[in-house]
Amino acid sequence: MKTEEFIGKVKSGEVDIVEYIHKVIEECKKINDEYHYFNKISEELALKQAENIKKNPKGKLAGLPVSIKDCICVKGVETRAGSAILNGYKPEFNATAIEKIIKEGAIIIGKTSQDEFGFGSFSTNMGKGFQKPLNPFDKERCCGGSSGGCGGIVQKASFPHISLGESTGGSIVNPASFCGVYGLCPTYGRVSRYGLIDYGNSLDKIGPMAKDIKDIALMQKIISGFDKNESTSLNSPVDDYSAYIRKDVKGMKVGIIDFGIGESIDEPVRNKTLETIDKLNAKGVKAEKVSLPFSKKYGIPVYFLIAASEASTNLAKYCGMRYGASSELNGSSFNEYFTKVRSEYLGDEAKRRIILGTFARMAGQRDAYYIKAAQIRTKVIEEYKRLFKTYDALISPAINILPPKFDEIDKLSLLQAYTIDALTVSPNLAGLPHLSIPTGMVNKLPSGVMLTGDHLQEGKLIQLAAALRKE
Amino acid sequence: MTEKIYHFKTDVVIGLEIHIELATDSKLFCSCSTHAKPGEEDEPNTRTCPVCLGHPGSKPVLNKKAVDYALRLCLALGCRIAPELIFSRKSYFYPDMSKNYQITQYEIPLGEKGNIKLSDNTKIGLTRVHMEEDPAALVHPAGMANSSSVLVDYNRSGDPLCEVVTEPELTSPEQARDFMKQLINILRYLGIFDINRCIIKADANVSIRESNYQRVEMKNITGFKDIERALKYEIQRQKKTLKDGNVIRKETRAWNSQYGVTRSLRSKETEADYGYIIDPDLVPTEITKEWVDEIKENMPELPDEKVKKFMHDFKLSIDDAKVISADKDMAELFEKVVKDVDAVLAAKWIRRELVRCLNYVKKELCDVDIATKEMNSLLKLIESKKITETTGQKLMEKLVEGSFDVEKYVKKEGLEAVSDSGELEKLCDEAIVENEKAVAEYKEGNEKSFNFIVGAVMRKSKGKADPKVVREILIGKV
Structure with a gap:
């Protein structure tokens, strides 16, 4: 059943939403036992919301089951950003995006699994005691990351469903691609970050993941907008994204990012990308090769320096004193105590990024790393901005490979693992909207392409994605 | 920021860093109140929210009123105003820090290069004026020395502060006191500081010629009376240390107002590394000419x-x-x-x-x-x-x-002045009769004796007579 149809039936009373949500929760539990897509299934909240919707079936999302990446605060529901250091933490408030979807009648079914604090590309850097989400098409393979649980449940759910993911360096388009669903990472500041547990504040964005581009448009409109509680949220009018679904794409211009179809890209991924370009051509879209030499060369180091520098300050607050995990005091000094809690409850990758980020902003290194990275970041933005004077969107794969097996991931060096983000970090650094579009199965595995647009041009990405659907 | 090289000549060199709590109604980055409601007890941890408690996901939003106040101060002190207000994160772990970083200003402070005139007209240069948030308060239930545990009160967490940093141009504890007094007076004239509830605290750097100006930092001095006491103590301590054949170490000392002593907190062999980054949760705020002009127009x-x-x-x-x-x-x-x-x-x-x-x-x-x-x-x-x-x-x-x-x-x-001349003459006559000896001495040329008679009249009038008038009447009579 399509989302639109489902919401209509909830409103007409044709679907008994309380019964329905009972079934949804049962299904989620069953899927979760096998695939680990949830860190927490919010059964109690979902049923309470369903009761309310039954009495008062209102809103653009009336009765729609929505899952939420664990790093987005939901009032009263254990929210851990995938980290054991937040064990037991139940936020006192809803993230602004959550407030907005609740107001439209969404039903929150749970918090999805992710790399700890978003530190990863495969959902394999799990917090202590968390299980890896398994790819919906092959349980030996990963879901991508860091919004892996979102991608998995969106693909696997038999019920109408949208998930809210979060991206810092590609964490929406990557799992969307590996799980064969749509994922939109909007312009930085388009969706309020209030209530989003920070990874890299200048990079973090909340965005929708769904099986249907219409659902992406619907959800993106609802969660967008200025928020007086969040200084970096944008105060510009919100587009009606759904209106782009039926817009003709004839005459639009798309730039093909050269290294996105180059040698470093696995052949099936490259072929699928070229196939997609052909389909766009057939619809009257002009496509030509473009290059982003600066982004290609510096994207990865600049991203990791900035994201880790910010993360290392963000994670300082987790020290076992005010919320989340704690430990015995045993007469230790506060420094010893903080060290004990952080050593015990933070995972290896979190520790690595804290150390990396702290190093990059230390007095002796600051100019060479943190400051320089910030300067290069503006160059990356300029490089993209020049291209958007000519092109409506840029196209490339989101990732150079199909979903890898866990044992293949284990063999990757740290640098290899970090460079998996080569195609996604630059649009994230530049705060540009980017959308992953499923392009069908290759070797029984899902594939996808990524469109990147100019700031606030989410509409054009949705327009192109809609044109690519099967007739 | 690299350290300047100074060539000191005076016996004592003092520089101050003063933290001023601004008298806004709400905190610097959230809408929590900065003070208890009038007439109500300030219960610990009641004026708090997810932002000032540093809860995951919460985000700061700048209180423009606090910037108005800080701009007022910068203008009054003759500072050069930065084109943008940019906040940084100063990272260090401490139990009074809700986020384990403090939102403060680093590279570009709001104001630079101002000055304050002392009562003897000496101008003391100011390096910078910047804005920052106050940490929470640590409460030692049975006093610092005897408490087995520490409590944290977040009511203060996020209060707006201005930090004023002087050049090391003060040369005595008395000057430092005068400086503080002038500053507090300016703050009060500006209407940005409420002497009844706002806290003003100073950290002082002090060094003496005898140690070749080895700098010692003193923390946590409240009010201008204490600054003089603390500096006097510390200068004597440094002199005595050298006299006893010991050396002055670069260190940070805490001032204990109750006992009137300073005690070593930590030696400063290496400078703390706070790993400053720009706070990415706060967009730079442009300080427009219009904004500054508006503040200027409404300056008290x-x-x-x-x-x-x-x-x-x-x-x-x-x-x-x-x-x-x-x-x-x-x-x-x-x-x-x-x-x-x-x-x-x-x-x-x-x-x-x-x-x-x-x-x-x-x-x-x-x-x-x-x-x-x-x-x-x-x-x-x-x-x-x-x-x-x-x-x-x-x-x-x-x-x-x-x-x-x-x-x-x-x-x-009955303190009205006795201005009735009849009454006064009567008192004078009585005094003359009662003090024959003094009258005689006066007539022999003893001026002091005359004053004695005036005093007698004044006593009789219980101080209510005008001594000038009394003198005139007495001169006529004797």
């Missing part, structure tokens, strides 16, 4: 302007004008009483007698409770000569101890 009168006004409008001497303007409360009191009383008389009495009485009880005008109405009555009684100056002085002393109804008191105690 400053002490210097007050001096000029007092000299021009009330024909006060520069000296009187300065002394009265140097205390905002005193200037306000003066402005109120001159509506009914001659300005020069009012200036003289406030500047000399009121100041004398305050000095005697070691208090500031803001510490004592004098109703303007009563000061007015007192000065009017003096102006109309209904009481003598001697009586006036005594009443002023009493006023400083606590306000009372001056007119009623004068009537009740």
Whole structure:
């Protein structure tokens, strides 16, 4: 059943939403036992919301089951950003995006699994005691990351469903691609970050993941907008994204990012990308090769320096004193105590990024790393901005490979693992909207392409994605 | 930021870093109140929210009012204003820090290169004025030394602060005290500091010639009286240390006001590394010309302007004008009483007698409770000569101890000046008869004896007679 149809039936009373949500929760539990897509299934909240919707079936999302990446605060529901250091933490408030979807009648079914604090590309850097989400098409393979649980449940759910993911360096388009669903990472500041547990504040964005581009448009409109509680949220009018679904794409211009179809890209991924370009051509879209030499060369180091520098300050607050995990005091000094809690409850990758980020902003290194990275970041933005004077969107794969097996991931060096983000970090650094579009199965595995647009041009990405659907 | 090289010449070199709590109603980055409701107890951890508690996902939003206040201060101190207000994260772990980083300013402070004029007209240069948030308060239930645990009260967490950093140009504890006094006065004139609830704290760097100016930092000195005490103590300690053959180490010491001593907190062999980054949760705020102009237009009168006004409008001497303007409360009191009383008389009495009485009880005008109405009555009684100056002085002393109804008191105690010449002549005659010896001595040329007779008359009048008039009558009689 399509989302639109489902919401209509909830409103007409044709679907008994309380019964329905009972079934949804049962299904989620069953899927979760096998695939680990949830860190927490919010059964109690979902049923309470369903009761309310039954009495008062209102809103653009009336009765729609929505899952939420664990790093987005939901009032009263254990929210851990995938980290054991937040064990037991139940936020006192809803993230602004959550407030907005609740107001439209969404039903929150749970918090999805992710790399700890978003530190990863495969959902394999799990917090202590968390299980890896398994790819919906092959349980030996990963879901991508860091919004892996979102991608998995969106693909696997038999019920109408949208998930809210979060991206810092590609964490929406990557799992969307590996799980064969749509994922939109909007312009930085388009969706309020209030209530989003920070990874890299200048990079973090909340965005929708769904099986249907219409659902992406619907959800993106609802969660967008200025928020007086969040200084970096944008105060510009919100587009009606759904209106782009039926817009003709004839005459639009798309730039093909050269290294996105180059040698470093696995052949099936490259072929699928070229196939997609052909389909766009057939619809009257002009496509030509473009290059982003600066982004290609510096994207990865600049991203990791900035994201880790910010993360290392963000994670300082987790020290076992005010919320989340704690430990015995045993007469230790506060420094010893903080060290004990952080050593015990933070995972290896979190520790690595804290150390990396702290190093990059230390007095002796600051100019060479943190400051320089910030300067290069503006160059990356300029490089993209020049291209958007000519092109409506840029196209490339989101990732150079199909979903890898866990044992293949284990063999990757740290640098290899970090460079998996080569195609996604630059649009994230530049705060540009980017959308992953499923392009069908290759070797029984899902594939996808990524469109990147100019700031606030989410509409054009949705327009192109809609044109690519099967007739 | 690299350290400047200084070439010091004076015996003592002092630099101050002063933290001023701004008197806004809400905190710097959230809408929590900065103070308890009037008449209500300030229960710990009640004025808090996810932002000032540093809860995951919460985000700061800048309080523009606090920026208005900080801009007012920067302008009053003659600072160069930055084009943008940019906040940074200063990272260090401490239990009073809700996020384990403090939102403060680093590379580009709001104001740079201002100055403050001391009462002897020396100008003390200011390096910078910047904004930051206050950490929470640590509460030791049984005192610092005897508590087995520490409690944290987040009511203060996120209060808006301005930090004023001086050049190392102060040369004595007395100068440092005067500096603080001038600064507090400016803050109060600006209406950005509430002396009843806002905290002003200083960290002081002090070094002496004998140690080749090895710098020692003292933390946590509250108020201008303590700054003098603390610096005096520390200078003596440094001198004694050297005399005893020991060396002064670069270190940070805590001032304990209760015991009047400083104690070592940590040696500063290496500078702390706070790993500053720009706070990515706060967009830079442009300080537009229009904004600054608006602040300038609405600037309250400053002490210097007050001096000029007092000299021009009330024909006060520069000296009187300065002394009265140097205390905002005193200037306000003066402005109120001159509506009914001659300005020069009012200036003289406030500047000399009121100041004398305050000095005697070691208090500031803001510490004592004098109703303007009563000061007015007192000065009017003096102006109309209904009481003598001697009586006036005594009443002023009493006023400083606590306000009372001056007119009623004068009537009740019968303190009106004896101006009836018949009555006075009678008292003089009596005195002459009773002090024959003194009269005789005076006639032989002993001036002191004459004063003795005047004193006798004054005693008889219980101080209510005008000594000038008494002298005139006595000269005629003896």
